[in-house]
Amino acid sequence: MLLQYLIEELEDKEVLGDTNIDIRKVEYDSSKVQEGDAFIAIKGYEFDGNIFLEQVITKGVKCIVVEKDIDISNLYLNDITVIKVSSSRKALAIMSAVYYDHPAQKLKIIGITGTKGKTTTAYMIRDILLASR
Numbered sequence: 001m002l003l004q005y006l007i008e009e010l011e012d013k014e015v016l017g018d019t020n021i022d023i024r025k026v027e028y029d030s031s032k033v034q035e036g037d038a039f040i041a042i043k044g045y046e047f048d049g050n051i052f053l054e055q056v057i058t059k060g061v062k063c064i065v066v067e068k069d070i071d072i073s074n075l076y077l078n079d080i081t082v083i084k085v086s087s088s089r090k091a092l093a094i095m096s097a098v099y100y101d102h103p104a105q106k107l108k109i110i111g112i113t114g115t116k117g118k119t120t121t122a123y124m125i126r127d128i129l130l131a132s133r
Contacts, residue, residue: 003023004019
């Protein structure tokens, strides 16, 4: 998928580099990155994805998504498109939704609330839906 389509829905982004490149997949785990991927650097509780930028560059990523407080001055010199966003977690969610063609919009959801009878009601709805196939 072209990067320009993957980032189309991102708000508050700064793009440094070419967006007319094909992205193989969107990845946030540096150990799973492969050539042609887009890497989203997420700061977690134990690890900061930004410390793995050099590692993913050597693996051949085409795009890196970072938060605004990261120094990226040396990254886009390696012919890698760098996208600076205010929240890399939000960027991951949006880019993943676009990559997989917004699967949540295709779900049919039934909510059951109340104090009693939720399990019984859920099983009844399940049986009705299965029988109506």
